[in-house]
Amino acid sequence: MSEPTESRRQRASRRAGEFPPAPEPLPRPVLDSHTHLDITVTEVGVPQGGDAADPVAAAIDVAAAVGVDRLVQVGVDVQSSRWGTEVAGAYPAVVATVALHPNEAPRCRDLDASLREIEALAAEDRVRGIGETGMDFYRTGDEGRAAQEESFRAHIAIAKRYAKTLVIHDRDAHADVLRILDDEGAPETVVLHCFSGDAEFAAECVRRGYLLSFAGTVTFGSAGALREAAALTPLDQILVETDAPYLTPMPHRGRPNASYLIPLTVRALATTTGTDLDDLCAAISATGERAFGPWS
Numbered sequence: 396m397s398e399p400t401e402s403r404r405q406r407a408s409r410r411a412g413e414f415p416p417a418p419e420p421l422p423r424p425v426l427d428s429h430t431h432l433d434i435t436v437t438e439v440g441v442p443q444g445g446d447a448a449d450p451v452a453a454a455i456d457v458a459a460a461v462g463v464d465r466l467v468q469v470g471v472d473v474q475s476s477r478w479g480t481e482v483a484g485a486y487p488a489v490v491a492t493v494a495l496h497p498n499e500a501p502r503c504r505d506l507d508a509s510l511r512e513i514e515a516l517a518a519e520d521r522v523r524g525i526g527e528t529g530m531d532f533y534r535t536g537d538e539g540r541a542a543q544e545e546s547f548r549a550h551i552a553i554a555k556r557y558a559k560t561l562v563i564h565d566r567d568a569h570a571d572v573l574r575i576l577d578d579e580g581a582p583e584t585v586v587l588h589c590f591s592g593d594a595e596f597a598a599e600c601v602r603r604g605y606l607l608s609f610a611g612t613v614t615f616g617s618a619g620a621l622r623e624a625a626a627l628t629p630l631d632q633i634l635v636e637t638d639a640p641y642l643t644p645m646p647h648r649g650r651p652n653a654s655y656l657i658p659l660t661v662r663a664l665a666t667t668t669g670t671d672l673d674d675l676c677a678a679i680s681a682t683g684e685r686a687f688g689p690w691s
């Protein structure tokens with residue numbers, strides 16, 4: 396690989412300056428149900444000028460200061476799943492999920508071998524979920540379909556074997572996701588990460604007992620259908636997430652995201668669902684503990 400004109404470190408520190416200011420703290424603690432700390436600290440940097448010597452601790456501290464005191468670190472390939480498992484073992488605020496992302500599955504030279512690595516990690520105590528797995532035809536196109544489906548089915552089986560929560564990535568593939576879940580039999584706890592459906596799909600997921608995790612997208616002006624979906628989701632089936640460093644909530648859309656920005660999404664959800672902010676925080680916290688806890 397050729398050296399980029401701007402080193403990775405320089406780029407990271409430049410982009411770190413783009414992190415938005417911290418929002419007003421929440422009245423009660425919640426969790427970030429889906430974050431990519433590894434991608435955030437390497438691609439963007441340390442939020443809020445925290446200690447660069449331990450960027451993970453810095454990201455945790457900045458989030459805890461506004462009431463986001465627990466994080467779920469999500470794996471997308473074997474390497475990030477291993478990294479997340481180690482970090483979850485070292486930091487009490489973090490638990491991990493492990494998986495091959497649907498965009499990753501078709502790229503695996505030996506899918507079975509990679510799945511065996513994921514399965515080995517699934518047995519670890521600090522690994523609380525299998526994900527993100529699912530279906531996404533946006534980048535892989537139709538050729539990726541078979542490998543994605545095979546991988547998704549294998550992840551469902553692992554989640555059931557180890558009694559872990561299944562974390563689903565579903566990009567414009569609602570019907571396929573439900574078909575495969577029905578076919579395999581869903582694990583006891585299923586999270587639709589970055590829920591992106593309308594009211595009708597939300598009702599279908601609610602009926603099946605799945606948890607809907609809402610990201611910063613719920614704050615976007617164009618997200619009327621998504622807010623309708625949130626409004627009909629029972630309080631005990633709602634989670635919130637950043638998917639950091641992506642999907643930064645308004646009014647900071649386009650800047651890097653991190654767990655300390657969760658309060659913006661929670662406040663938007665409280666308005667959308669007509670729920671008292673305290674009650675919403677308590678519900679999200681309890682649902683998070685049910686799906687991924689206990690943290691300590």
Ligand SMILES: [Zn+2]
Nearest residue numbers: 429469527638
């Ligand atoms: Zn993600």
